[in-house]
Amino acid sequence: MPIHTVIVDGPLAVRMRRLDAARQGATGRQVLTVPLLASRLAGGFLAPASQEFLYPAIRLALEAGGFEDIGGVATLPGMPAAVLAALYDWWDAGVPERLPNNARLRDFALLEGRVRAALPSGMLAPPDLVDAAARRLRLAPRLVGPVTIEDVPDIKPVWRPLVAQLSQVVPVRWISAAQSKRSWFTGMVVSRSEGKSALVSADLCADPRSEAREALRWARSRIADAGVAPEDIAIATASPWAWDDTLLVLAREAGLPLHFTHGVPALSTREGQACASLADIMLRGVSQERVRLLFARLPALRERLPADWAQGLRRGAGLTTPELWRHALSHARAERKDGDVVERVLLPILDLLAEGISVAKQAGTRLLRGRSLALWEDALRMAPPQAIELSLQALRVSDGGEPGNSIVWGPARHLAAAPRKHVRLIGLDANSWPRRSLGEALLPDHVLEGLRLPSSDITDQDRMAHDILVGQSVEYTLSRADRGASGARQGRSILWRPDLERIVGRSAIPRHAFSASDRLYARPPDAGKQPQIRSSRACWKAWSDGDRHTAHDGLVRPEHPLIAVALSDVQSTTSLRRMLCDPLGFVWEYALHWRQPSLDPQPLALDPRSFGELVHALIAGVLRDGAPRTADGIDIALTDEAKRLAAVWPISRAVPPGVLWRHTITLASERAARGLKEALGEPRGKTWTELVFGETVEGPHPWTTLEPVQIGGSGVRFRGRIDRLDEDVAMGAASITDFKAGEAPRRKRPLIFDRGRELQRVFYAMAVSHLLPDVRNLESRLVYLKNEPAVAFGLANDALATAIEQAISFTAAGAEVQHSGRIAPGPEPEFFDPLSIALPADAESYRRLKQRQFAQANSPLAKLWSSA
Structure with a gap:
């Protein structure tokens, strides 16, 4: 069988010429590049050195040191890639023996020698491969036969001597465009005719x-x-x-x-994304979201875990250390079917991942398989593990397509x-x-x-x-x-x-x-027929029309079923405040169930609401078994409770990193101490803390009923949790304390509703009046713990009774707004509201444009929003 070799250049040419040979049934035709031709002639399973072998050799050469000029940059992450590019360029040039004498070239010559020496015996640098092939040129007629160089624009200088010598042993002709660089070639030259162009x-x-x-x-x-x-x-x-x-x-x-x-980016493939997820954990640390994302992209690992492996884990928890995972999985064990199987499989993996990027090779071998593992190893060869993100971004893989029909x-x-x-x-x-x-x-x-x-x-x-x-x-x-x-x-x-x-x-x-x-993008009339685009354009026009209150502003039909269901649910003081201070936000959050996603697994600080919950939890924990009678007793109990919460909170919600978390605990303990010491020595009868009403509770409670509390004739029921209730049965008196972790407002007038910001204590007083009918004297207090000493605002007697009556009327007004369907955004919030993302970007201009329409829709609540 006669052998004929076609020399081409580049991956596209190789695949197309091999496809042509297959279509023509050209038995005996070899399609090779010049380096592969040299390997064929050299024999002995020799091959040109590839990146897979060059990168480890380069890193060993750099680690050996002893450089005059490049020692200061030899350990930088990008150095292996720079050396590889320089080596390819240097070898391709076929540089002569006599070289300029300077420190940089001496260092490079030292590097090149070390790299050549470190290559496996079957891998040769291009100059060495040319020498090995030249020694076996006598076998060329049997190994390659007649040679055709087809459409190769240029051959690098390092290969030219081999091609020139080969043309003296077998027929070699070069068929290419006239623009090709082949003036050095002494064999037969054929120029392709120009197209019409x-x-x-x-x-x-x-x-x-x-x-x-x-x-x-x-x-x-x-x-x-x-x-x-x-x-x-x-x-x-x-x-x-x-x-x-x-x-x-x-x-x-x-x-x-x-x-x-030239291939597609490795990160655009499923296997590349698995590597990216693993790199993200090893560089930035363990967190619940990163672990879930990694497991979602590793089917082999997912098969080893029970389907309910995450049952009982709170999605809000950061879980940023193996210890927190161990604690969280132990607490959730009762909610899983397979007991501790998850812990036995998962915890060793988390311990390994927590060691960081220094164990990248072991982690990849343990967790990745197939193409994912190959990509991971390629990335580790290119640069130190600390630069694996850059290495993964540089990797490319085949797109799996066929150029012959594409x-x-x-x-x-x-x-x-x-x-x-x-x-x-x-x-x-x-x-x-x-x-x-x-x-x-x-x-x-x-x-x-x-x-x-x-x-x-x-x-x-x-x-x-x-x-x-x-x-x-x-x-x-x-x-x-x-x-x-x-x-x-x-x-x-x-x-x-x-x-x-x-x-x-x-x-x-x-x-x-x-x-x-693209058709819709280029043809506005067609695009305008799409329901989503029609809706978005209608929304834009509606927002710009200041004379109409439209569905895009919150208008719905009266007695909308979703709103009716939301109102029939038992409310909390939080949902009541949303209903009375932001009617449209109430629809979004409690009728449509929009929620803010948790995007930060480890915030630098707790948000104000979470910090207030921490202060309340500290106070409730200290008072759980009875209030200490001395300041020293409070400090001791508070220290113990702070230690307990410092360990428990991170498995249920996101908390700051270690040092900041300890500082947050200290700050919260200081404010909790002010609240506990504020009532020290006052005879208040029996004390209840974190007292739940309106729902089933375990253990003792003072209530006559556990049913939700009706708010007058509004049809709205609510439940809640009172920070502290002091009840003196003999005197028929009770005192409600609502702790605030922030600073007391500077006001001359008595603080009652504060334009809707402080509804909670009035609703709590309403609940206590309903659930403890024997109480004749009731006081409801706000205690601000940031001030030193704590500042208290009390509300009692006729003032409290009036406030309760007003709260009932406000609730009825808020429910009526929801039932009527004329719903609009409330006043601009004092602090950031995550739901505001659903409003136009220029919310200030939007509110100003719709001011009259919104004022009419919200008129039943205007008195609350202007109250003291």
């Missing part, structure tokens, strides 16, 4: 994303209008990285067969080795195509003293690729962006054709849209 247009687009969109529109039009097969269409640029993400997303959305010749996208040098008939060249901006030569970071031009590396000729290479693509095409199109991704104005390339420039606007209507969303 019709320039269709030079499209000036708005930005790189618009360029990508126009490229896909062009490809779709070639297929639909001209009947061109996808395998005859190509999109190329000098350096494709700036367009990769956009084209990847748009092509998947469109369903177009677009093959990335449109191809990639660097121009790949396409120049396998030209297509219909080509679109994008990115023809100044300094982008052709690119400027920047040289090697490790071997800049000034240390080479006249020597030239291939990277120095990148401008000429880009020009040559452009000329080949244009010359071998039937038709081609150019495009460039008027502005870059950052918005800066872009100059045009010297390869640009201004005489055929055509401005393509963002809203230009294409002849062929490449996807359903």
Whole structure:
């Protein structure tokens, strides 16, 4: 069987020529690159050194030290990648033996020697591979047969002596475009004839994303209008990285067969995302959200865990250490079916992950499998583990597509080795195509003293690729962006054709849209028929119409069933305050059940509400078994309770890091101490703390009924938890204390409702009056604990009775607003409200525009919002 070898360049050419051989049934045809040809001739299972082996060798060479010039940067994370690029460039250049004598080149020569020595015996650097192949050239007729170099634009200097010697042993001919660099070649040369090369247009687009969109529109039009097969269409640029993400997303959305010749980012794949989740934990620490995300992307690990492994874990808890996980899983054990199986499987993994990035290799081996593990190991080879994020971002993998039935996208040098008939060249901006030569970071031009590396000729290479693509095409199109991704104005390339420039606007209507969303984007009449777009446009108009109160402002039909259900539920003091101070917010939160997601697993500080709950929990814990009678007793009890809560809280909610959490506990203990000592020595009868009413409670309580409390004739029922209740049965008196962790307001007038901010104590007084009918004298107090000493505002006797009557009327008014359906936002909140994200971005202007309409809708509650 006769052997014939075809030499090609680049991954696209290899796959296309092998496909051609398969279609033609060309038995005995070998399709190789020049390095693979050298390996074939060298024999003995020798192969060119790959990154898999070069990176470990480079890291060993750098760790050995002993450098004159690069010692200060040898340990930086990006150094292995810089050395690898310099080595490839150096080897490709075929540098002569006599070199300039300077410290940088001496260091580099030392590095190169160490790398060559560290390679496995079957892996050779290009110069060594050329020497090994040259020694076996006599076997070339049997190993490779006649050789055809097909569409290779250029052969690197290091391989040229081998090709020249090979042409003296077997017939070698070079078939390529006339622009190829082959003046040094002494064999048979065949130039491909130029195509018609019709320039269709030079499209000036708005930005790189618009360029990508126009490229896909062009490809779709070639297929639909001209009947061109996808395998005859190509999109190329000098350096494709700036367009990769956009084209990847748009092509998947469109369903177009677009093959990335240079691969897709590893992080765009499921396996890459598994590696990213593991890296996130090892670099930033264990947290519940990160662990859940990692397990969701590791099916093999998920199979080892019971389906209910997370049962009983509070989603709000950060769980930022293995100890917290151990504590939380132990507390939730009773809620899981399989007992401690989860703990036995999960805790050893968490202990390993908590050790951090230093055990990245062990963690990857234990948790990852298949392609995920391969990517993880590749990333660890490229740079130290501390830089694994950058390594993962740099990794690329095959997209799994077939170029033989796809449109191809990639660097121009790949396409120049396998030209297509219909080509679109994008990115023809100044300094982008052709690119400027920047040289090697490790071997800049000034240390080479006249020597030239291939990277120095990148401008000429880009020009040559452009000329080949244009010359071998039937038709081609150019495009460039008027502005870059950052918005800066872009100059045009010297390869640009201004005489055929055509401005393509963002809203230009294409002849062929490449996807359903692109059709809607380009055709406003069609888009306007979509329900979502019609609704959004109606919303925008409604927000801008100050003369109407619309559904987009909160208007609903009277007696809306969702609102009726929300009102029929037993309310809390929190929901009552939302209903009376923000009617639309009540609908969002309690009728539609919108909730704010917890995005921070370890905040730097507790929010005011959580801090107040911590202070209340400390006070309740101290008073749980009876109030201490002395200041020292309070301090001792408070210290014990603070230790207990410091361990318990982190397994149920997110808390700050260690030092800040201890400071928060100390601060909360100080305020709790003021509240406890404020009533020291006062004979208040029996004391109840954290006293629940309106629902079933275990243990003793003073109530005559556990049913929810009715708020007058409003039809609203509520329940709650009173911070402290002191009851003197003999005197028929009771005192309610509502602790506030903040600072007392500076007011001259008595504080009652404070424009709706302090409804709670009045509702508590209403509940106690209902549940303890024998109480004749009732006082309700607000105690502000940030002040030193604590400041108390009391409300009793006729003033309290009047406040209760007003609270009942306000509740009835709030319920009537909800029933009527004329619902609107309440006054602008004093502090940040997470629900405000549902309002227009310029909420201040929106409220001002709708002021009259909102005032009419909220008129029943206006008296509350202006109350003292």
